[in-house]
Amino acid sequence: MSARKTPLVEMRNISIAFGGIKAVENVSVDLFPGEVVGLLGHNGAGKSTLIKILSGAYPADAGEIAINGQTVAIRTPRDAKANGIETIYQTLALADNIDAAANIYLGREKLTSWGTLDDASMEAETRKAMARLNPHFRRFKEPVSALSGGQRQTVAIARAIHFNARVLIMDEPTAALGPAETAQVGELIKQLKADGIGIFLISHDLHDVFDLADRIVVMKNGRVVGTAAVSDVSQDDVLGMIIGGKCPPGAIPGPGAAGPSAEPTMTPPPTEAHRTLQP
Amino acid sequence: MDIFRKFEIDPRLVGMLAALAVIWTGFHLLSGGSFLTPRNLWNLSVQTSAIAVMACGMVLIIVTRNIDLSVGSVLGVVGMLVGVIQARWLPELIGLEHPLTWLISALAAMALGGLIGLFHGALIAYLVIPSFIVTLGGLLVWRGAAWWVTTGQTVAPMDGRFRSLGGSVEGAIGATASWALGAVAIFAIITGMLMARRRKLSFGFTVRPPAIEAIVIGVIVATVIGVVMLFNAYPLPATIARRLAEAQGTPWPEGGLFISHGFAVPMIIALVTGIVMSFVARRTTFGRYVFAIGGNPEAAQLSGVNTRRVLMQVYGVMGVLTGLAACITTARLNAATNSAGSLDELYVIAAAVIGGTSLSGGVGTIVGAMLGALIMQSLQSGMVLLGVDTPLQNIVVGVVLVVAVWLDTLYRKRLK
Numbered sequence: 001m002s003a004r005k006t007p008l009v010e011m012r013n014i015s016i017a018f019g020g021i022k023a024v025e026n027v028s029v030d031l032f033p034g035e036v037v038g039l040l041g042h043n044g045a046g047k048s049t050l051i052k053i054l055s056g057a058y059p060a061d062a063g064e065i066a067i068n069g070q071t072v073a074i075r076t077p078r079d080a081k082a083n084g085i086e087t088i089y090q091t092l093a094l095a096d097n098i099d100a101a102a103n104i105y106l107g108r109e110k111l112t113s114w115g116t117l118d119d120a121s122m123e124a125e126t127r128k129a130m131a132r133l134n135p136h137f138r139r140f141k142e143p144v145s146a147l148s149g150g151q152r153q154t155v156a157i158a159r160a161i162h163f164n165a166r167v168l169i170m171d172e173p174t175a176a177l178g179p180a181e182t183a184q185v186g187e188l189i190k191q192l193k194a195d196g197i198g199i200f201l202i203s204h205d206l207h208d209v210f211d212l213a214d215r216i217v218v219m220k221n222g223r224v225v226g227t228a229a230v231s232d233v234s235q236d237d238v239l240g241m242i243i244g245g246k247c248p249p250g251a252i253p254g255p256g257a258a259g260p261s262a263e264p265t266m267t268p269p270p271t272e273a274h275r276t277l278q279p
Numbered sequence: 280m281d282i283f284r285k286f287e288i289d290p291r292l293v294g295m296l297a298a299l300a301v302i303w304t305g306f307h308l309l310s311g312g313s314f315l316t317p318r319n320l321w322n323l324s325v326q327t328s329a330i331a332v333m334a335c336g337m338v339l340i341i342v343t344r345n346i347d348l349s350v351g352s353v354l355g356v357v358g359m360l361v362g363v364i365q366a367r368w369l370p371e372l373i374g375l376e377h378p379l380t381w382l383i384s385a386l387a388a389m390a391l392g393g394l395i396g397l398f399h400g401a402l403i404a405y406l407v408i409p410s411f412i413v414t415l416g417g418l419l420v421w422r423g424a425a426w427w428v429t430t431g432q433t434v435a436p437m438d439g440r441f442r443s444l445g446g447s448v449e450g451a452i453g454a455t456a457s458w459a460l461g462a463v464a465i466f467a468i469i470t471g472m473l474m475a476r477r478r479k480l481s482f483g484f485t486v487r488p489p490a491i492e493a494i495v496i497g498v499i500v501a502t503v504i505g506v507v508m509l510f511n512a513y514p515l516p517a518t519i520a521r522r523l524a525e526a527q528g529t530p531w532p533e534g535g536l537f538i539s540h541g542f543a544v545p546m547i548i549a550l551v552t553g554i555v556m557s558f559v560a561r562r563t564t565f566g567r568y569v570f571a572i573g574g575n576p577e578a579a580q581l582s583g584v585n586t587r588r589v590l591m592q593v594y595g596v597m598g599v600l601t602g603l604a605a606c607i608t609t610a611r612l613n614a615a616t617n618s619a620g621s622l623d624e625l626y627v628i629a630a631a632v633i634g635g636t637s638l639s640g641g642v643g644t645i646v647g648a649m650l651g652a653l654i655m656q657s658l659q660s661g662m663v664l665l666g667v668d669t670p671l672q673n674i675v676v677g678v679v680l681v682v683a684v685w686l687d688t689l690y691r692k693r694l695k
Contacts, residue, residue, distance in 0.1 A: 078583035095574030097641035107583035116562040
């Protein structure tokens, strides 16, 4: 990875707090065109919050975001989409009561010259988009609630890649999928990568991440433990980063890395307190 | 089920029409043949219209997972204001029985209703107060406000042209105009269906077989013609017919003169409202957003939909329609009273729910809600015709509401 190119996305010193709890604290990550960056960490490590800031769901309290070197303001999902950032959420974020085409075009509907919804044209486009991802898909007229988990996932993916995304955020894209469909998503990621799209991949499956990602960023308690190219670290190293916050030699440590200075917090509570509790 | 799906006919709609047919024939037989008469059905159409107009708005509100308990009270206060405007202010400003009085009054009613609705919507969407509470407050506040407008005095009579908005003899458009309206409706329906068909074909989608399409069009055309003939078969009372004839200089014949009622203006208002609102719900981005919010509010927001603004607008639409219903009610009573619209919120919600609107949000149709309003009103008028006591009427309507929703739940379960 040539680090001297301009990053596609650069998030600098991002912080956000909810009611005094710092969900994301001083986090900086970047993403280059055609690169897959795996975001790893426990539940509650701040990965989902971080990407929700990038996708416009939460406005950050501090820090800035640059796209192709230019600082942009992302306060709403609309801002993110205007900058070519598309997201596949873990929950899929589909409106269950409307059909695939309506979901894919939600918020950017095609209109007829009369200003009314052009459902026929949206359905035709949807048929083309879905044919590429899942040739067997036929249920265009039915509400999304009638579809299987894999089909719903395909709709969410189609929505993200249909509008010429430059940056794709995938939050647990394979969580609801069987082995065959998971492999299919893997193929898709490789294909999108080849098209020069940058991808943030959030996954619990270390194996998947090592397969698909070029670099990994590990988060713990809202801070970055470290960043590493997948070729420089082992899966065990990464587990150590996720669980213990320990940064291995092959990785660049972040502000959240456990160093010697972190040790004093491990001291036991004063024995005075113990004694007062005794009868 | 498969046949319905194949020919794109909504099975729930068919079920509701069947229920309506059962109710109508039942009352017809029980009342010794006085329910299915032009006169009774004409009155039924007039009585249903105010609730049907408001039910169109209530569908959208319930679809977004909210509720509006205030429509009856808002109708009351807007009705009072519209009475004061046309009976006290406008006569001084532009003179009594001015040709524009009715229009100014009606526009003022819709504007006032719309403002009240937007205010409710803003509290719900931007201050995030539950809609149940905001509109429960509205139920009390606006009923009180209706009293304050004239400190309880009834305002009457209304402007002559305005009265036609409420039906009665002034609001009957006559045979010729009814036929013209029917012809326009038939032309619009056939053109619309053929255009939709051609559009689908141009994208290579499946359409109904031509024979089925022809049958569907045939049924619709026959229905429109039948309705026109039905309302034209209801003559004006002899005294009024005579006055009309004399005004036109026609001599009054020995056996009397048959002058048709034709469509009632409030019924036309309700039908046009239903068509416009169906269009809004199905063919505009606003309607699409309303349904998306009902299906998954978070998804709608993440897709870039301004969910708060849409929610506020939905209440604005409800307010405008309540203002329109206030005109119909005030005109029909020929008076503005502060108790107008009492309990209407419950009938409107019941109409929407009987019409297949799901209280858990995301599902509902305008046509269904209007049919729901017709079913509710048919039950009530039928029982009045049979001389059933008011308390028992309420019991029956209440039971029907619960049973209808139960049946709908069973149907939905079977779909899954």
